[in-house]
Amino acid sequence: MKTIELSDERRDALVSHLQSLFSREFDEQLSAFRAGEIVNVMVKTLGATVYSQAVEDVRAHLQGKLDDLSGEVFVDGD
Numbered sequence: 001m002k003t004i005e006l007s008d009e010r011r012d013a014l015v016s017h018l019q020s021l022f023s024r025e026f027d028e029q030l031s032a033f034r035a036g037e038i039v040n041v042m043v044k045t046l047g048a049t050v051y052s053q054a055v056e057d058v059r060a061h062l063q064g065k066l067d068d069l070s071g072e073v074f075v076d077g078d
Helices: 008-026 032-073
Strands: none
């Protein structure tokens, strides 16, 4: 599977969010480096699972739409 990579903007936003979370909830100041390392580990650990779940959710949604399509376009020939 392809490695999941974040855009610089997304990564920076996650680092900032993590720093705020640690400051607010744990009264601990994380450097940008430490927060970035946590983001890296989380993406590496959870990325594929989250991606696979998103693909499955989209597949199920589209399958539901395809199943409804028969009822929407079916024309009775009688």
